[in-house]
Amino acid sequence: MSSSTGENLKLTIFGQSHSPAIGMTLEGIPAGQRIDFDALSAFLKRRAPGQSALSTPRKEADAPEFLCGILNGYTCGAPITAIIRNTNTRSSDYEAFKNVPRPGHADYTAQVKYNGFQDRSGGGHFSGRLTAPLCIAGGLIIQLLKLEGISVLSRIRSIGDIYDEGELTEDISYKSFPTVSDEAGARMQALILDLKAKGDSVGGVVECILTGVPAGIGDPMFGGLENRISQTVFGIPAVKGIEFGAGFESARLLGSVNNDPFAYEDGRVVTATNNSGGILGGISDGMPIVFKAAFKPTPSIALRQQSVNLSDHTAACLEISGRHDPCIVPRALPCVESAAAIAIYDALLSRRKEA
Amino acid sequence: MSSSTGENLKLTIFGQSHSPAIGMTLEGIPAGQRIDFDALSAFLKRRAPGQSALSTPRKEADAPEFLCGILNGYTCGAPITAIIRNTNTRSSDYEAFKNVPRPGHADYTAQVKYNGFQDRSGGGHFSGRLTAPLCIAGGLIIQLLKLEGISVLSRIRSIGDIYDEGELTEDISYKSFPTVSDEAGARMQALILDLKAKGDSVGGVVECILTGVPAGIGDPMFGGLENRISQTVFGIPAVKGIEFGAGFESARLLGSVNNDPFAYEDGRVVTATNNSGGILGGISDGMPIVFKAAFKPTPSIALRQQSVNLSDHTAACLEISGRHDPCIVPRALPCVESAAAIAIYDALLSRRKEA
Amino acid sequence: MSSSTGENLKLTIFGQSHSPAIGMTLEGIPAGQRIDFDALSAFLKRRAPGQSALSTPRKEADAPEFLCGILNGYTCGAPITAIIRNTNTRSSDYEAFKNVPRPGHADYTAQVKYNGFQDRSGGGHFSGRLTAPLCIAGGLIIQLLKLEGISVLSRIRSIGDIYDEGELTEDISYKSFPTVSDEAGARMQALILDLKAKGDSVGGVVECILTGVPAGIGDPMFGGLENRISQTVFGIPAVKGIEFGAGFESARLLGSVNNDPFAYEDGRVVTATNNSGGILGGISDGMPIVFKAAFKPTPSIALRQQSVNLSDHTAACLEISGRHDPCIVPRALPCVESAAAIAIYDALLSRRKEA
């Protein structure tokens, strides 16, 4: 556990925000899978910072160097390792926080856990930058899922109190701000820019849908799809909640309403509604897997905040001057897709053992 | 994964609703821990069915027999196995569903996964009855946590649209219907009884709080407390969502509001608010760990439902006549506490390795 | 780890020699596998004590009770748990050793590890009796391997200085003393009876061969067949060495002799010799998997031995009066077969993920 995950697939993510490099190792991908590096590149670009006024000006190519595991464009069965060199880092930005933990960040908890030996710079191993290797793994796996007929879609479901109503039915990742309603998206962007100007930040919700997952994927109890997906999705910094299908709403419903009636459609079992989010007893029922992840607002804000000085045990004030996203949600979409894809692919591998 | 969980602690849950026995094996509890069987018994009683008009009339002693691992009242270091014999089962109740999967249940997904070889009777391995061994493990571990100064509290936060406002600050497990507000509790019970009379069911939300967890517990990324707790809590049938601290609400907040300011109190670092639910970067910050789990309504309802006949591929209607809880939430409290305790104790064991 | 093993298959063994029961849980067996309980019974009988003058007079039916996981003779996909009740135990035999650890046993190391809380009686969790649940798991899995065309053979290769020369080419498990040469077997039995009369014991070597394992099973590095098999075989008490193919002998050979030349036979790649024991780079090459396991002599001997008294830190003498096998090797054959079968079946499940 910790920086590794997976039952059949083993993903290890390594690196700190300002260490020489960050990267990932992915073990368990069958040999002979063709890798489309252009598709991967396009996928990673969706997460990359510095692309619009909405995100941090830190510019990173985020171009992964593959060290092993892929030969002539095909996986060779050996572990796949890719790294991204860290450049354009400004560690001095963080010197001021050495003894004054930033509220909402892992500074204080890392200090306690690692007894002061943690890498503080840029948040160290806790930095959102570590989602770049997550997206390398996810980008590769999404390609493999596509070959099995599985698509991974996502959208910004809400920013603050602004909701993207309507249903997500197709891939809208080509949009620079992926909401179903462009009008809602425009209001969200205005809100984010407004908060940026005020030095504040805001949270939001990402919705993710996996279509084409065959029925029978997942395991009972602790190996259910909810368990597996939440285990990877909470690996993304700032996620504080997750719900499947109707989720928290289903807690308010009657059984007669929440139960999804079965029916045959083109000789295939479907459900008339999908309050279960495509998962019954931890196992896929053939309907789309639907879940939402709640992101807290970026903890790095420019406003003056109250904290403590850990060296002299006094109260302290803090103003963070670094470059930060006023809202992490737009860049989080490929991260959520990656986490879901990793979990589902691992469950797919488990399914093969039952054949 | 699947019916086993844990990194340092290994918990395996086995059995089907109507197999000769159900049970659990717990590996990794240090030797020399004193076990209070009376306290365990009292804990298990909170989950046991047949205690009030609110729950299924199936009566079960749920008295575990310990087969090994405990000697003269102390753990001996060997794996602990306890079983509960299944009695008072009425398998014939389920014969009718053989080819007609019950909506909201794992009948259909188990059929696909196990190709018809699954134990259908009483839901088989997917039955809520399997939470009894979960509570044996949880009940033991809650005793161990108490010795470390950690308490596990819970309450019914909502049933349908009725909310238990006010804050949970003390153990209210002595209440037969554990809400902070007895008035809210009375309204919830009335709603449940009303729905029972109508043959319907309703969902709800459980809030769980762990106090006394020292700062520094948990690991980065996939080993965070959110990951760990969600991985076990989703092992409870019917859970469809989980949120930590302000959770989904934090997605609507500004960073300046959501960030929990640090302060010193009696020489100890605390936060003025606890929107993070006591977890930053996956690691405890010393404040109470707070989370909520959403339970869908019991899928077994007496009302007529639409389903399919898997043998002849036609539409089919279904009426379920068995004995079922109109709302599983009241009995789910010790299950949620157990799942959380197991996750936290496992993280505590991980912490010891860093010493 | 510890009392659990397996990557895809999860085997947990629980119990102490004199606890109410011992048993095992096996998770990961696909649903729909037919179980032959008579064959299992016959297999377990090979390990059972009290069958001849060679072994301990403790009589045990060793008849497993299956608590779950098998329905109408077929695996149902849920974890399989079976237990054996402990009866005919004479704990008082062990009272004398409470503070005087028996040489060659785990008494002293368990005392240090569990700080005196271990179950001393009959060796507790370290007892050879725990190989009974190992053989339940092994017996089930050997049936599954047979369906894949894989047979598991074994023989007593040596007892003390007496060797069973000749090659093991067929199943000789029907023999009460399974050696290829009955004459060698007779001499071994005479030696054992002689040592029994003298209150002494002797070790030996078991050879195990798995035929029909297809090429391509196993993984590089830490997941090789040697790693996997040794990991389970050393789980049998008293095993102190293992070698594959020519093993230690190959350390004395020239490369030109040790290398197994490839050839085609009936359109299939074979090797002219099998010094590698059917494993190259951790992966099966289609030739028989061959390994030998060295068993130390039973540490329980009737002769007076030198030890210490842990309570008063003095030297102490010890005479063990209990009932013990003068040579464990004959009864160890099904244990070795089980350990090998478990490892190979787990590797077979891994192989399916690559399809």
Added chain:
Amino acid sequence: MSSSTGENLKLTIFGQSHSPAIGMTLEGIPAGQRIDFDALSAFLKRRAPGQSALSTPRKEADAPEFLCGILNGYTCGAPITAIIRNTNTRSSDYEAFKNVPRPGHADYTAQVKYNGFQDRSGGGHFSGRLTAPLCIAGGLIIQLLKLEGISVLSRIRSIGDIYDEGELTEDISYKSFPTVSDEAGARMQALILDLKAKGDSVGGVVECILTGVPAGIGDPMFGGLENRISQTVFGIPAVKGIEFGAGFESARLLGSVNNDPFAYEDGRVVTATNNSGGILGGISDGMPIVFKAAFKPTPSIALRQQSVNLSDHTAACLEISGRHDPCIVPRALPCVESAAAIAIYDALLSRRKEA
């Protein structure tokens, strides 16, 4: 499993002989451990090729680049990743073997397993070169063990039929050919050079001793020290056997001889002999942990060998012209030490959880 190992410590080894880089990630090392890079360098040099007439002329600096996990010379708690760039590779040497698997190598088994997509060049992921990252991990961990008072010693116990008699009692790693008897060492070297001239190779045995391991380390059954050490040691290519203490010899002994009598020495429990190799019931007894690993002769020999052509299913001859060690054993010492150190350190971390 596979290219990852460890229960508390997670080691992942990645790379192929001729991929851009090879490397390792080590997760689970507590924060705040001081790393001595000079000591690591000296350790790695013992494994490096091209140092004497005995080994392959392929020259490699084998200088690891640390990408993360170490800050200002101290571990920071995040995963440690180090890589070694592959240079000085001559892939064309291997083109000839594309369809003609080299006897004794993983060529054929990899072909079957990876369906032709494996990286053949230099043996790919199966190359002995992958022991370099193993030694990075081992070199780091040996430093940590030293702080706990644990030393890891090794020697060449035999090459072919030449034995290094006498006992290993001190660190002889400073010797260029580490045998206790320099005379025996000289004869071994002469044998190796003679075989090199003949284009042949030879195997040998490495003995490894860990002193200072406290009693109580290790777990019962599948988590015993024998299981753990063999699981990592068989990760070194060419190892075909392992034995602990008297090992295979103990199979020939009487119990009265093999049992190690306990005694008090300076208030500490010791054993008069150490036939158990310091391990009873899988757990350390405080005596030195002693084991031997058998290495088969290097399969790459210059002599003409018999093989098959996998493309046209015919017999084929093979002459290997690359640069290879006529005997891998001298360079294998730090690999064996590393594997043992990794296993023991992991068991030490497990032990901490019992406190």
